Amino acid sequence: MRAPARVAWAAGAVAAVLPLAACGSGAGVPGGSVLSSSWGDPQNPLEPANTNEVQGGKVLDMIFRGLKRYDPRTGKAENMLAEKIETTDARTYTITVKPGWRFSNGEPVTARSFVDAWNYGASLKNHQKNAYFFGYIEGYDKVHPAEGRQTADTLSGLTVTGPRTFTVRLSQPFSSFPDTLGYVAFAPLPRMFFTDHKAWLDKPVGNGPYRIESYTKGAQMYLRKWDAYPGPDKARNDGVTLLVYTDSTTAYTDVLAGNLDLADDIPATQLKNVRKDLDGRYINSPAGILQTLAFPFWDKAWNTEGARKVRIGLSMAIDRETITRTLFRGTRTPATDWTSPVLGKAGGYQPGLCGRACTYRPAEAKRLIQEGGGLPGGQVRITYNADSGSHKEWVDAVCNSINNALGDDHACVGSPVGTFADFRNRIAQHRVTGPFRAGWQMDYPLIQNFLQPLYYTDASSNDGTWSNATFDRLVDQANATRDRATAIRLFQQAERVVRDEMAAIPLWYQNGSAGYSDRLHDVALNPFSVPVYDEIRVG
Amino acid sequence: MGRYVVRRLLQMIPVFAGATALLFVMVNVMGDPVAGLCGERACDTATAAQLKREFGLDQPLWRQYATYMGNVFTGDFGTAFNGRPVIELMASAFPVTVRLTLVAVVFEIVVGVTLGVVTGLRRGRPVDTAVLLATLVVISVPTFVTGLLLQLLLGVRWGWIRPSVPPQATFDQLILPGLVLASVSLAYVTRLTRTSLAENRRADYVRTAVAKGLPRRRVVVRHLLRNSLIPVVTFIGTDVGALMGGAIVTERIFNIHGVGYQLYQGILRQNTQTVVGFVTVLVLVFLIANLLVDLLYAVLDPRIRYA
Numbered sequence: 001m002r003a004p005a006r007v008a009w010a011a012g013a014v015a016a017v018l019p020l021a022a023c024g025s026g027a028g029v030p031g032g033s034v035l036s037s038s039w040g041d042p043q044n045p046l047e048p049a050n051t052n053e054v055q056g057g058k059v060l061d062m063i064f065r066g067l068k069r070y071d072p073r074t075g076k077a078e079n080m081l082a083e084k085i086e087t088t089d090a091r092t093y094t095i096t097v098k099p100g101w102r103f104s105n106g107e108p109v110t111a112r113s114f115v116d117a118w119n120y121g122a123s124l125k126n127h128q129k130n131a132y133f134f135g136y137i138e139g140y141d142k143v144h145p146a147e148g149r150q151t152a153d154t155l156s157g158l159t160v161t162g163p164r165t166f167t168v169r170l171s172q173p174f175s176s177f178p179d180t181l182g183y184v185a186f187a188p189l190p191r192m193f194f195t196d197h198k199a200w201l202d203k204p205v206g207n208g209p210y211r212i213e214s215y216t217k218g219a220q221m222y223l224r225k226w227d228a229y230p231g232p233d234k235a236r237n238d239g240v241t242l243l244v245y246t247d248s249t250t251a252y253t254d255v256l257a258g259n260l261d262l263a264d265d266i267p268a269t270q271l272k273n274v275r276k277d278l279d280g281r282y283i284n285s286p287a288g289i290l291q292t293l294a295f296p297f298w299d300k301a302w303n304t305e306g307a308r309k310v311r312i313g314l315s316m317a318i319d320r321e322t323i324t325r326t327l328f329r330g331t332r333t334p335a336t337d338w339t340s341p342v343l344g345k346a347g348g349y350q351p352g353l354c355g356r357a358c359t360y361r362p363a364e365a366k367r368l369i370q371e372g373g374g375l376p377g378g379q380v381r382i383t384y385n386a387d388s389g390s391h392k393e394w395v396d397a398v399c400n401s402i403n404n405a406l407g408d409d410h411a412c413v414g415s416p417v418g419t420f421a422d423f424r425n426r427i428a429q430h431r432v433t434g435p436f437r438a439g440w441q442m443d444y445p446l447i448q449n450f451l452q453p454l455y456y457t458d459a460s461s462n463d464g465t466w467s468n469a470t471f472d473r474l475v476d477q478a479n480a481t482r483d484r485a486t487a488i489r490l491f492q493q494a495e496r497v498v499r500d501e502m503a504a505i506p507l508w509y510q511n512g513s514a515g516y517s518d519r520l521h522d523v524a525l526n527p528f529s530v531p532v533y534d535e536i537r538v539g
Numbered sequence: 540m541g542r543y544v545v546r547r548l549l550q551m552i553p554v555f556a557g558a559t560a561l562l563f564v565m566v567n568v569m570g571d572p573v574a575g576l577c578g579e580r581a582c583d584t585a586t587a588a589q590l591k592r593e594f595g596l597d598q599p600l601w602r603q604y605a606t607y608m609g610n611v612f613t614g615d616f617g618t619a620f621n622g623r624p625v626i627e628l629m630a631s632a633f634p635v636t637v638r639l640t641l642v643a644v645v646f647e648i649v650v651g652v653t654l655g656v657v658t659g660l661r662r663g664r665p666v667d668t669a670v671l672l673a674t675l676v677v678i679s680v681p682t683f684v685t686g687l688l689l690q691l692l693l694g695v696r697w698g699w700i701r702p703s704v705p706p707q708a709t710f711d712q713l714i715l716p717g718l719v720l721a722s723v724s725l726a727y728v729t730r731l732t733r734t735s736l737a738e739n740r741r742a743d744y745v746r747t748a749v750a751k752g753l754p755r756r757r758v759v760v761r762h763l764l765r766n767s768l769i770p771v772v773t774f775i776g777t778d779v780g781a782l783m784g785g786a787i788v789t790e791r792i793f794n795i796h797g798v799g800y801q802l803y804q805g806i807l808r809q810n811t812q813t814v815v816g817f818v819t820v821l822v823l824v825f826l827i828a829n830l831l832v833d834l835l836y837a838v839l840d841p842r843i844r845y846a
Contacts, residue, residue, distance in 0.1 A: 216706060218623070245703070246796070253694065253703070257701070421573075422809075439579050460583065
């Protein structure tokens with residue numbers, strides 16, 4: 001914080017003109033090696049099973065540790081609180097929790113801390129937005145029926161068998177289940193969460209390397225290093241102050257002025273200058289986000305053999321290389337498969353899997369679309385929500401590219417929708433007539449997460465209602481396979497079905513970006529595009 | 540006078556009811572807000588239904604409205620989607636915006652009226668032309684340009700101020716945002732004062748005052764300015780409402796968590812309770828400001844009387 005002295009001076013000078021009493025002081029940021037970081041107001045109450053966006057996730061990532069943790073660099077799921085997770089049939093798992101772990105209020109973390117938390121998350125009456133994560137556990141249909149009232153309060157598949165052990169029985173084999181346990185929805189919760197819920201929400205208590213010292217909702221949160229944290233990833237700074245910014249441009253300006261240490265999400269308009277402005281203190285690293293164009297398969301015109309060729313043709317008509325370079329300035333990379341580079345080759349990422357269909361071939365695109373009977377309705381309208389991000393810019397660029405390839409100025413137009421909620425409504429009610437924007441941010445770094453929720457018949461995020469028996473069968477097989485390499489191979493086979501049918505056009509892999517002040521060292525973003533706060537050194 | 544005020548206050552009741560009803564319908568026309576709550580995926584039907592029950596969205600519109608109005612009279616403005624009571628959002632947002640508006644209005648009055656008097660008394664002189672030209676520039680440049688430019692120059696280049704306003708948002712921290720917010724209105728106030736003053740300079744009562752041998756200062760302040768302020772007061776009065784509700788651009792630039800920010804969030808997430816609550820309060824502010832303006836007329840011009 002360099003500015004306050006000068007602020008006082010400027011304020012004094014102007015205040016002399018004004019008949020106003022100048023009062024108040026600086027931001028009141030605590031001393032020591034504490035860093036300040038940009039934040040957004042969480043959209044939901046800060047409960048682990050209710051947080052489905054990055055801003056709330058940032059805090060939970062600092063104050064919670066689950067059974068597993070995804071390595072911030074490789075994305076690999078590694079045991080954290082789990083001593084061992086054993087199974088013989090990929091369906092019943094026996095989980096042993098490591099001894100010695102505590103919540104920051106002193107309460108020990110036991111098997112019950114997990115079971116209670118999961119039961120809470122799954123129960124319909126708590127309307128937790130991530131409830132479906134518990135959908136694999138037996139008894140989910142009782143505590144969270146698709147319709148009507150719940151007939152049970154707890155999942156029958158969860159049994160506490162000892163102070164540190166519990167068993168999980170799934171409704172079907174799911175071999176990568178242990179690897180999903182690093183997701184924040186599976187975090188343990190202290191008793192206080194259930195007995196004094198309001199107090200907990202005002203100041204959440206967890207078992208992570210930080211504890212919340214003060215929280216002014218909608219404005220700022222001060223997280224202090226928890227000295228008694230028993231884990232291996234102790235914080236290397238004294239604390240983090242999260243400041244709510246309503247606009248990422250202001251946060252960026254504050255970093256330039258030295259008022260803020262770390263701003264993630266550099267605004268698109270500043271990307272041109274960011275390297276020069278920050279003298280290299282800029283990160284642009286892959287995140288588990290894939291942007292695609294999905295299709296309305298409920299519409300017969302898009303669901304024919306001819307339309308398959310049209311879909312592939314459209315994919316070939318998009319010049320991903322140019323758009324990512326000029327519009328996004330390298331913060332996106334052209335997609336060549338339906339996963340993400342953060343999975344790594346061992347995790348199932350296979351660059352080039354899409355092959356010709358994802359390379360820019362205007363002539364072939366035109367031919368394929370003609371062979372397929374032309375564009376349904378003579379024009380494609382790409383639907384997107386205009387209220388956030390730079391969706392308008394890239395949709396216009398994609399349309400431009402398609403129009404150029406087809407030699408028709410009216411082949412493609414953007415169709416903006418005012419708000420995100422309205423956009424989701426139109427999709428849910430099947431009121432979209434052409435391709436629409438679909439972004440996927442992974443929940444956990446597994447190839448399964450990039451395929452099953454999006455393309456499996458009736459899956460939670462299968463917005464285009466695509467359905468393919470071969471794909472479904474391959475996914476089932478992969479889930480039932482206990483050998484990791486074989487499972488991944490099966491998932492990749494399923495991915496090839498997605499490619500051959502062009503169920504969705506992959507556009508680009510999205511990166512996370514951040515800029516920071518010269519006080520900070522060892523700044524990195526994890527595969528979820530969240531800064532790895534505990535590793536940051538100050539000064 | 541007393542009866543007039545009571546009548547005006549009573550008139551606010553139907554306006555209040557009408558405004559809330561209209562807002563309720565308008566926000567609901569935008570469709571189902573629950574769809575936007577589950578991120579880039581559809582909420583599963585059971586959770587969506589449960590959320591709708593929780594927020595009362597499963598009821599027919601007229602009943603939602605009735606329940607809402609019933610609750611409002613007990614001081615309960617509902618709950619925003621992030622689980623915070625709207626009244627709590629108001630308690631944190633309104634003081635900030637009120638301070639920002641105050642700073643802006645003070646700028647309008649002090650700087651605007653002073654410049655108006657100076658130019659009105661020196662019509663056609665270089666100072667008049669210069670100020671006119673300056674106001675023209677200010678009026679034609681959009682607020683976000685002025686705001687971002689000043690933020691970059693004063694905040695980053697020269698480092699005189701913090702580019703963003705801290706959460707406390709005290710008066711001294713709001714000086715620059717207040718100036719930016721006031722800039723366009725300030726230019727109008729200058730022009731209005733100037734024109735009004737120039738017109739009244741030739742009025743009979745001014746000539747009488749000069750003929751009586753009153754000092755020039757007294758003629759200008761007590762006779763000329765006081766009578767010329769009526770259109771200016773009208774403008775500033777209506778502007779208070781506009782400033783409070785329209786500060787959204789300025790608030791965004793300087794990261795001020797005020798009314799504009801909460802309204803923007805409410806509209807984006809189609810949160811009826813937030814939008815209706817905040818706009819209703821803004822409507823009331825607007826009405827009260829107008830009432831105060833009408834009462835001020837009588838103070839400024841003794842010929843105006845209210846019965």
